[in-house]
Amino acid sequence: MNVLSNLEPKSVFRFFEDLCAIPHGSRNTKAISDYCVAFAKERGLEHYQDSDNNIIIIKEATAGYENAPAIILQGHLDMVCEKEHDCSKDMDKEGLDLMVEGDFVTAKGTTLGGDDGIAVAMALAILDAKDIPHPRLEAVFTVDEEIGMLGAVSMDVSPLKGRQLLNLDSEEEGVFTVSCAGGNVSTCLLPIARAPFQGSALTVTISGLQGGHSGTEIHKGRANSNMLMGRLLQAMAGATELRVVEVNGGLKDNAIPIKTTAQVLVADAAAAKAAAQEMGACFAAEYRVTDPNVAVTVEDGSAGEAMDAASTKKVLCMLTCLPNGVQVMSADIEGLVQTSLNLGILATENNLVRASFCVRSSVDSQKEMLKARLACLMEQLGGSVEYFGEYSGWEYLADSPLRERLVAVFREQYSREPRIEAIHAGVECGIFAGKLPGLDCVSIGPDLFEIHTPRERMSISSVQRLWAFVLEVLKRSK
Secondary structure (H helix, E strand, O other): OOOOOOOOOHHHHHHHHHHHOOOOEOOOOHHHHHHHHHHHHHOOOEEEEOOOOOEEEEEOOOOOOOOOOOEEEEEEOOEOOOEOOOOOOOOOOOOOOEEEEOOEEEEOOEOOOHHHHHHHHHHHHHHHOOOOOOOOEEEEEEOOHHHOOHHHHHOOOOOOOOOEEEEOOOOOOOEEEEEEOEEEEEEEEEEOOEOOOOOEEEEEEEEOOOOEEOOOOHHHOOOOHHHHHHHHHHHHHHHOOEEEEEEEEOOOOOEEOOOEEEEEEEOOHHHHHHHHHHHHHHHHHHOOOOOOOOEEEEEEOOOOOOEOHHHHHHHHHHHHHOOOEEEEEOOOOOOOEEEEEEEEEEEEOOOEEEEEEEEEEOOHHHHHHHHHHHHHHHHHOOOEEEEEEEEOOEOOOOOOHHHHHHHHHHHHHHOOOOEEEEEOOOOHHHHHHHHOOOOEEEEOOOOEEOOOOOOOEEEHHHHHHHHHHHHHHHHOOO
């Protein structure tokens, strides 16, 4: 492609362009993993590839750094594959079409995968170089981070000697992330029965919401379309006899859903539509600031066999009573969400309704509390809860030599203080901290904007500054 060949640092952007030519969405990482293996073999570097496609590449210390503690450079191989509605690219089989627009690298019609391709590219460039002083380097590239950090969970870390980890998966230059929430995916399963019901078929839709990341934006008070649907259907059921046929909303458990659709049968269509219109006006008033484009539409339609009365009642109860959103704010760090959950995916099968939550907390006992609340409610409704992808929180270290080194270098290179922060989102540092006792972690990265969308863009000048920063940190790691 050679679109980025004129950009500095050349080695970083060369490897980034190579990676972008390889399809590498979550669960489609074999090819990019094999690329890293070939890279290691060509350079005679010790390497490990597991059955999940996780990679470890090790490069021994340069002269003078033989006795220095090893450093782990860590990022993930998978990207979120999203594209514009009119983009014909098959992201499972085709590479990206890169573009340079001013200070930014973008991809035509699709996500860029700067999250987290730039981490892998930087690590490969460091491993490839012959003139960069460094201690023993252990480059760790995980898979399926975007769908629950599955690679980090499954990875065997026994080859790793390092207890200082520099994660390159942040999206704001000058921000050092030093703590994160733990969490899981909790999926509520509600069995349903179906029975004939004579009524008018309606298609009910809630749309136009802002959405956002269920960790970093859960505190902004944005509406969750799945939760609003519970209120809307309750209001319609209060106006006329109603049976749910199906209700579906959301695409990812870690994204606040922006659209939910229900198919229902009602005894009195006019009364149901009037109740929906009234509730739509309530939503518009309640969310006029956070979701000014919220819309409720009810259209005549056709529907299959409905749930029976008891199942409909249980579904409406579940959608009304399940907890959602911020539960506890941190008493230690002002403005930090401590515990939350997000009903990200709602899906109906023939005999089952699934409600999948992304549960987060920096306090493990509160994470367990939320799991217990979900289980208690579902038990009363005759359902159950399955838990998937458990990961630990990453606790803040008061004594962090790695953080101190990064701060010192940052002050010199930027003539200002970095921002040290904890986030209410999961990062792989938490998993590695649980597997490697005494691990000292910091997460950094260049400026990336609108990640996980086709508008994603990466600042070239920010990559340049971060590269110089990382090299100086390695130089001082004796």
